[in-house]
Structure formats: structure tokens, C-alpha cells
Amino acid sequence: MLNLLKNRFGFDRFRPLQEEIISQALLGKDAFVLMPTGGGKSLCYQLPALKMPGMTLVVSPLIALMKDQVDALKANGIPAAFINSTLSPAEIDRTQTEARTGELKILYAAPERLANPGFQNFLSELKISLIAIDEAHCISEWGHDFRPDYRNLKILRNIFPGVPVMALTATATEKVREDIIRQLSLGQAKVFISSFNRPNLSYAVLPKKDSYDQLIGILQAHKNESVIIYCFSRKNTENLAADLREEGFSALAYHAGLESGKRKKNQEKFIRDEARIIVATIAFGMGIDKPDVRLVVHYNLPKSIEGYYQETGRAGRDGLPSRCVLFYSFGDTIKQQFFIRQIEEERERDNAYKKLNQMVEYCELSACRRRHLLSYFGEEYESEKCGGCDVCLSPKVEFDATVISQKIISAIVRTGERFGASYIIDVLTGAKNKKISERGHQKLSVFGIADDFSKVELRNIIGQLVSKKLIAKMGDEYPVLGLGERGKEFLKNRENILLSKPESGAEAIRKRTAFEVDYDRELFDQLRLLRKKIADEKGVPPFVVFGDLALTQMASYLPQSEESFSKISGVGEEKLKQYGKIFTEVIRTYAKENNLEEKNIPAGKPATARRAIRAGSTYEETKKLVQQKMSIEKMAKARGMTPGTITSHIEKLTSAGEEININYLRPPAKKMEKIARAFQKSGGSALSPVREILGDEFSYEELRVARMFLKS
Numbered sequence: 002m003l004n005l006l007k008n009r010f011g012f013d014r015f016r017p018l019q020e021e022i023i024s025q026a027l028l029g030k031d032a033f034v035l036m037p038t039g040g041g042k043s044l045c046y047q048l049p050a051l052k053m054p055g056m057t058l059v060v061s062p063l064i065a066l067m068k069d070q071v072d073a074l075k076a077n078g079i080p081a082a083f084i085n086s087t088l089s090p091a092e093i094d095r096t097q098t099e100a101r102t103g104e105l106k107i108l109y110a111a112p113e114r115l116a117n118p119g120f121q122n123f124l125s126e127l128k129i130s131l132i133a134i135d136e137a138h139c140i141s142e143w144g145h146d147f148r149p150d151y152r153n154l155k156i157l158r159n160i161f162p163g164v165p166v167m168a169l170t171a172t173a174t175e176k177v178r179e180d181i182i183r184q185l186s187l188g189q190a191k192v193f194i195s196s197f198n199r200p201n202l203s204y205a206v207l208p209k210k211d212s213y214d215q216l217i218g219i220l221q222a223h224k225n226e227s228v229i230i231y232c233f234s235r236k237n238t239e240n241l242a243a244d245l246r247e248e249g250f251s252a253l254a255y256h257a258g259l260e261s262g263k264r265k266k267n268q269e270k271f272i273r274d275e276a277r278i279i280v281a282t283i284a285f286g287m288g289i290d291k292p293d294v295r296l297v298v299h300y301n302l303p304k305s306i307e308g309y310y311q312e313t314g315r316a317g318r319d320g321l322p323s324r325c326v327l328f329y330s331f332g333d334t335i336k337q338q339f340f341i342r343q344i345e346e347e348r349e350r351d352n353a354y355k356k357l358n359q360m361v362e363y364c365e366l367s368a369c370r371r372r373h374l375l376s377y378f379g380e381e382y383e384s385e386k387c388g389g390c391d392v393c394l395s396p397k398v399e400f401d402a403t404v405i406s407q408k409i410i411s412a413i414v415r416t417g418e419r420f421g422a423s424y425i426i427d428v429l430t431g432a433k434n435k436k437i438s439e440r441g442h443q444k445l446s447v448f449g450i451a452d453d454f455s456k457v458e459l460r461n462i463i464g465q466l467v468s469k470k471l472i473a474k475m476g477d478e479y480p481v482l483g484l485g486e487r488g489k490e491f492l493k494n495r496e497n498i499l500l501s502k503p504e505s506g507a508e509a510i511r512k513r514t515a516f517e518v519d520y521d522r523e524l525f526d527q528l529r530l531l532r533k534k535i536a537d538e539k540g541v542p543p544f545v546v547f548g549d550l551a552l553t554q555m556a557s558y559l560p561q562s563e564e565s566f567s568k569i570s571g572v573g574e575e576k577l578k579q580y581g582k583i584f585t586e587v588i589r590t591y592a593k594e595n596n597l598e599e600k601n602i603p604a605g606k607p608a609t610a611r612r613a614i615r616a617g618s619t620y621e622e623t624k625k626l627v628q629q630k631m632s633i634e635k636m637a638k639a640r641g642m643t644p645g646t647i648t649s650h651i652e653k654l655t656s657a658g659e660e661i662n663i664n665y666l667r668p669p670a671k672k673m674e675k676i677a678r679a680f681q682k683s684g685g686s687a688l689s690p691v692r693e694i695l696g697d698e699f700s701y702e703e704l705r706v707a708r709m710f711l712k713s
């Protein structure tokens with residue numbers, strides 16, 4: 002199986018549970034697979050499909066995704082096809098013939114086909130060895146994405162008695178899980194549940210203040226990377242996309258109200274790396290499976306933790322470090338409540354309030370966010386801190402909150418434990434509003450006694466007191482604050498209490514360096530261009546050629562022979578044959594140009610996420626000299642290195658986000674202009690073409706230094 006994994010898919014090791022699930026299928030037994038997005042579900046049926054005698058039938062509701070999956074399989078030399086409404090009758094005919102003659106190993110089909118007797122007939126003629134049901138939660142009305150067509154799947158059990166069924170999903174609560182098992186008669190199935198932790202994702206919640214400027218800052222740090230921004234309404238998405246375009250970002254809107262051709266085009270551009278940013282309502286995402294989304298922003302508050310986790314799950318499917326940022330304001334909560342109030346059915350409305358409150362709780366958390374998310378899905382995270390969320394990354398400063406806590410609790414008690422946080426905060430800060438004066442609360446001793454705290458701070462402190470059970474939050478629609486289990490004792494015993502100082506998470510995210518990966522960004526960019534060119538020629542999305550992980554490894558180990566290239570993750574026999582030569586050629590040229598050598602690729606070891614610049618490292622030494630404003634020549638002499646090496650250190654330092662001032666190295670304006678024009682003309686950021694344009698007038702080092710300024 003490992004051979005098959007390497008030769009056909011180019012991978013060295015199985016991800017957790019994959020091997021067990023595959024074995025189950027090969028034994029001819031049913032399986033129920035619950036794995037987070039990006040966990041590697043597809044491989045669980047694609048690999049056994051190659052080993053089993055007949056064909057594997059895959060049912061998926063995601064029509065747009067089918068083509069990508071099939072393209073990806075074909076790129077690995079695996080005979081696969083799909084049948085859905087995007088094909089012409091002639092194309093369907095051709096595919097059916099291929100299936101009948103046994104040419105195909107994997108066939109994808111949309112669920113609505115199964116209702117068609119003609120299609121059922123066609124299926125019954127086939128030798129099917131395995132049936133995979135992707136997005137299995139769509140069969141359940143209890144899920145968040147019910148598709149009536151999925152009810153057709155029951156027919157498959159009748160047409161193919163005894164053929165093993167594998168149901169796969171990334172989202173299923175206990176209830177939905179039971180429903181899937183019942184409806185697909187999976188009572189005998191072995192259940193595989195993998196951890197929902199996504200270690201390569203970092204989470205942050207930022208207060209929604211100057212959010213637009215903050216967003217721009219974050220996007221600049223993710224230049225050239227794929228980003229999804231989720232907004233509340235269609236109008237929001239269009240306005241934000243237009244604003245971002247004005248700032249020079251390639252951003253497109255996506256929502257269900259767009260004319261379908263336009264929607265498809267925008268999605269396609271995103272998948273093909275032609276638009277970097279998609280600004281979307283939650284309608285976006287189901288139909289795409291882009292593995293290299295590096296950042297997911299929630300510009301408005303999501304409606305539920307399930308939804309939020311699924312949307313953030315679209316980041317970093319390829320396992321590389323990626324970020325999830327949510328902008329939170331209380332105003333958004335109010336907006337959501339307004340919409341929930343319009344829901345007529347009572348049960349549904351209550352449920353919506355509950356989900357929203359859970360979301361708010363997550364945003365106001367002062368403990369590890371990952372831990373909280375996982376516990377929401379019934380999983381216990383192994384430690385208190387994850388080191389990958391804003392709470393864990395920004396060391397909290399504690400302060401003596403005894404007095405302010407007493408004040409807050411008194412205000413709750415004095416007003417009769419009948420009001421929500423907003424009202425209590427108004428009382429504490431001495432707000433002059435009608436509601437307060439009508440009730441005479443401006444006469445209470447607690448009125449205006451906390452005006453040394455801002456509303457945002459008070460809300461944060463209340464959140465902490467709730468999680469410490471000094472305050473209780475009751476009711477869903479209009480949560481009311483009351484004395485918590487531990488509140489009475491606290492008041493009676495006059496205990497002291499320490500809380501973490503409310504601060505903005507913006508700092509935390511700016512400081513964030515823990516998720517950098519060690520590779521040559523310049524070479525990565527060149528390989529990315531090459532990938533894009535090939536993808537366009539073949540009419541497939543770039544990630545079908547190679548994923549970012551493969552490019553990252555290439556840009557990290559610089560493989561130049563066929564043998565070492567084949568060790569890169571994602572390089573199987575077919576891709577080695579197709580792309581080995583052209584990719585190693587680019588790597589060889591680059592290595593020569595920059596005086597770099599190939600590095601040993603540890604078998605089966607991916608480039609790991611780690612801090613790019615370590616204290617005491619060689620880069621750190623160069624950094625010290627930069628701080629003394631030395632020229633490149635002087636630094637080279639002082640360190641006994643070539644100017645080229647020193648320049649590459651500086652590039653590394655700046656691209657790793659180190660705060661160093663290199664302005665003193667900026668070439669004079671005239672030179673700068675000339676070089677800039679040459680880069681523009683070359684259409685890329687590679688040095689050789691620029692040197693060709695400019696001739697010998699500039700050295701490679703000068704060009705590289707200039708390039709740093711062009712980038713920032």
C-alpha cells in the first residue's frame with residue numbers, strides 16, 4: 002500500500018486513520034469516516050479503488066469539485082471520470098461506455114442521477130467494488146446542509162447488495178451521525194473518527210475597531226496568497242471587494258445573488274490563482290476545494306460555531322501553516338439577533354439564539370480558542386494552551402480585578418438580576434438613557450461607578466467573570482446576567498480576584514511569527530509561476546499540477562536530479578515523468594544564480610513549520626550588522642561571506658517579517674527606476690530575465706537589493 006501511495010499519489014506516509022480505513026474497505030466492509038476538512042478523506046477511497054478489481058463509485062453533491070478531483074486523479078495517471086449535469090448527453094454517453102468496458106477505476110456521480118431509472122440500469126451493469134459517499138451529512142435533515150437528493154442513495158444498497166459502502170463527512174454532530182448511519186443502513190460499519198484539531202491553523206479574534214485598516218495590514222502580510230473573506234450580506238461582499246480592488250488587491254465578490262455565469266467565473270478565477278481574494282457570503286466554499294488558502298477572514302460574526310469551524314476549515318487543507326482571523330464587535334451580535342427575531346418557527350428561532358450565543362462566548366473567550374473549539378465538538382485537547390491562537394500567543398497581563406468585579410456584581414444584584422450585559426454596562430458607566438431613567442436606576446449607588454473602564458473592557462471583564470462562574474448568564478434570546486454559583490461567596494468572603502487585562506488581539510497577530518516556514522520565497526515564486534503556466538496550458542487549476550507543500554519543499558531542498566525530485570511530497574511516477582525535467586531545470590538555474598546547493602531530503606519528512614529566524618542563527622548575526630547600518634560589502638567582509646549570501650540573509654530577514662530598517666540600502670532613485678521598469682517588463686520577480694534586459698550595468702546583488710524595495 003505504501004508503494005501505491007508513493008507511486009500514484011506521491012506521498013510517503015499515511016495521515017492518521019487513512020491506512021485503517023483503507024484496510025477496512027479492502028476487507029469489503031462498510032466504514033463511516035468522520036475527519037476534518039483537509040484530513041485526507043479522498044485518499045481513503047481513491048487508493049483502495051486502485052487495488053480492488055472493479056470500479057469505485059463516488060457520490061458527491063459538489064459538482065464544481067468533481068472536475069477538479071478527476072483532473073487531479075488524471076494528473077496522477079489514474080483513470081477517472083465524472084457524470085453530472087455539466088456534461089452534454091454525448092459526453093455522458095462516452096463516459097458510460099468507458100465505465101462499461103472497465104477502463105475507469107473511479108467514477109464520480111451527482112446524487113440526483115440516482116433517481117433516474119436509466120442511470121440505475123446503467124449502474125447495475127457495472128462491476129462496482131466500493132461505493133463512497135462524500136459529504137454524507139447531506140443526507141440528514143438535522144445537519145446544516147440537507148440535500149433532498151441524498152435520499153436517493155438508499156437505492157444503491159438495493160442495486161449493489163454486499164458492496165462495501167464508505168460514508169465520509171467533516172461535519173456531523175452525534176445526532177447527524179446516527180441519522181447517517183440509520184439512513185444508509187450502516188449499522189455494521191466501523192466508525193472512524195479522527196481528531197478535529199487542525200494543528201496548522203492559527204486562530205485569532207480581533208476587536209472590530211478600525212477593522213478595515215487592520216484587514217489591509219493583514220492582507221499585505223499575505224500578498225500573493227489565496228484568501229477568503231466572509232461577510233454578512235451580499236451587499237457587504239460587493240462593497241468590500243470593490244474597496245479592496247481600489248487598494249490594488251485582486252479581489253472578487255461571491256454570493257448566491259450573482260448571476261450564475263458571473264459567479265462561476267469569479268470562482269474559477271480564484272481557483273486558478275488569477276484572483277487572490279474572494280469576498281463571499283457563506284454560500285461560498287461548498288463548491289471549492291482549493292488546498293492552498295492561507296487566510297480565512299470572518300469580517301462579520303458567523304452564525305454558529307459549526308459554520309465558523311467549517312469555514313475556517315477551508316484554510317490550509319494542504320497542511321501548511323494558515324491563519325483564521327475573526328473581527329468581532331457587539332454590534333454584529335445585535336445585527337444577527339435582529340435577523341433571528343424574524344424567524345417564525347419557535348424551535349428554530351431558539352436554536353438560532355443558542356448558536357449565536359455560543360459564538361459570542363467563543364469571541365469573548367480569555368482561554369485557549371483551539372481548546373474551546375475542540376471541546377465544542379466533544380474532543381479534549383491535550384494541554385491548556387495550544388500556542389497557536391491569539392490568547393495563547395499573547396501573554397496575558399493580569400490585574401487586580403477585585404474592585405471592578407465587586408462593582409459589576411453589585412450592579413447586577415441592585416438591578417434585580419433582570420438585565421443583560423449592555424444594560425448593566427450602561428448603568429456602570431453612567432449612561433444617560435431613557436430606559437435607565439424610567440426605572441430610576443440613575444439613583445442607584447452603582448450608577449456611573451465604573452466610568453474609568455471603557456464599554457469594551459467591561460464587556461470583556463464580564464465575559465471572564467461568567468467563565469469563572471461569578472456571574473451567570475441565563476436565557477438565550479435576551480441573555481440576562483445574574484449571580485453565579487461562586488458569586489455569593491465572592492461577595493461574602495471579600496475574596497481577591499485576578500483577571501487578565503483586556504487588550505486587543507491585534508498586537509498578538511502582529512507579533513505572530515511562530516508559523517513561518519523555512520524556504521526560499523523567491524524560488525517559490527518562480528515555481529509558482531511555472532506551475533501557473535503549465536496549469537493554464539492544460540486547463541486545470543494550478544494545485545492539480547503541484548500543491549503548495551510540494552513547491553515549498555522544492556524551494557527548501559532544491560532538488561536537481563530526477564531521483565531527489567521524486568522524493569518531494571506529491572511527486573508520484575506520473576508527475577515525475579511529466580514535470581520532473583522542467584521543474585528541476587528552474588531549480589538548477591536558480592541555485593546556480595544564487596550560489597545555493599541542493600539539500601538532503603529526509604525521507605518522508607515534510608518541510609516543517611518552524612520559526613524562520615532563530616536567535617543566535619546566522620541570520621541574527623547579519624541582522625545585528627544591518628542595525629549598525631553597514632554596507633553589504635562591509636558586512637560580507639566582517640562575516641567572511643560573499644555579498645550574495647549577505648543579501649540573501651537580508652531577504653530572508655525581511656520576508657520573515659523581522660522589524661529591521663534597511664532603507665539605508667535603497668539604491669538611488671535613478672537606478673531604482675531603471676530596475677523597477679526592467680522587473681515590470683520581465684513580468685516576474687526572477688533575476689535572470691531582468692539582467693538580460695539591463696545588461697551588465699547592475700550586479701545580481703544590486704538587483705536583489707532593489708527587488709526588496711520593490712516588494713514592500
Ligand code: ADP
Pocket residue numbers: 012013014015016019036037038039040041042043044290292318319548570
Ligand atoms: P478532505 O476531503 O478530507 O478535506 P482531501 O482529501 O482533499 O481532504 O485532502 C487534503 C489534502 O491532503 C490534499 O491536498 C491531499 O492531496 C493531501 N493528502 C491526503 N493524504 C495525504 C498523505 N497521506 N500525505 C500527504 N498529503 C496527503
Ligand code: ZN
Pocket residue numbers: 368369370371372386387388389390391392393394
Ligand atoms: Zn490556544
